[in-house]
Amino acid sequence: MNMDNKQEIFPLVDEEGTVIGSATRGECHSGSKLLHPVVHLHVFNSQGQVYLQRRPDWKDIQPGKWDTAVGGHIDYGENPTDALRREVREELGITHFTPRSLGKYVFESKKERELVYVNTTIYDGVISPSTEELAGGRFWTIDEIRAALGKDVLTPNFESEFSRFFLNN
Template sequence: MVEGKKRGRKPKESLDRIKREPLEIVDENCEPLGVLSRGEVHARGLSHKAVHIFIFNSKGEIYLQKRNLDREEHPGLWSSSASGHLSPGEPLLLAAQRELKEELKLKVKLDEAFKVKPCAETNWECTTLFVGNTDKLPKPNPSEISEGKFFSISELERLIAESPEIFSPTFIYLWRIYKEYLAQE
């Protein structure tokens, strides 16, 4: 298991900066409508763009991160390998690569798997899932991640069945769609 230090952001300064971060709001088809602050987008439950990344190793295990307790969304829960919002006008692949580097210090070839429209399960995010493979050991960013671990698929399935509350709802939703996506390939 890879563990990060229990160190968070600079309390007020960073939270204020994050709430002011510009996000592109989108319609139900993920078409841009304008730009608002992250704080306003989340407070009003407006749809916006995000990327999630699933990283697998050569054993077929998936790397998950446990979100820090000070995270705005799903604190203390296991979630996708990496994820994040897009800056206005930012290409999807560049956003995924940026998040992977920021959160896990990894540079990995990523392939787009699928997109999902905004819904309650994704916190109204128009989400694009990217998938990558590496045997490099991720180095979790301690300001965002409390720990990280590779899970075998059987272990992950067992944990989701027995303790779904330890996972972010977005991860469970994307994982189910990903399994359907693989079955169709």
């Protein structure tokens, strides 16, 4: 079983994304509400379906749920663009894609506060989900996603973000 490295160093940011300090993953996910930045990529294919990853059962946040295609923490000293490219490569094996930034917002749960940089792309190539970081993934239709909303199948973060950026337009 894998585990998240609770000693990994994350940048702490203000709501504009300016780095104001650092803390460990363990501190950030302990209920401290220390604001730390993450990147998300919503991957659509040209048929309008959305790729979702399944979170492994060993994750400390939302184990076993379906989530945004790519989501990851920005490392201390890393910028959002480099973090996005690193996470997409690590999680899905994709190296050539064109991200489009949709903006950023603060997500807050019982355990943490994140500054989320939201991106999207259209991609029809091969996707090779990481066997170490993910429990697989697949393309979902918008109707399948709508049917799963509120059923404890998808992560709350994905549900609120997807509704905000894609379903209310």
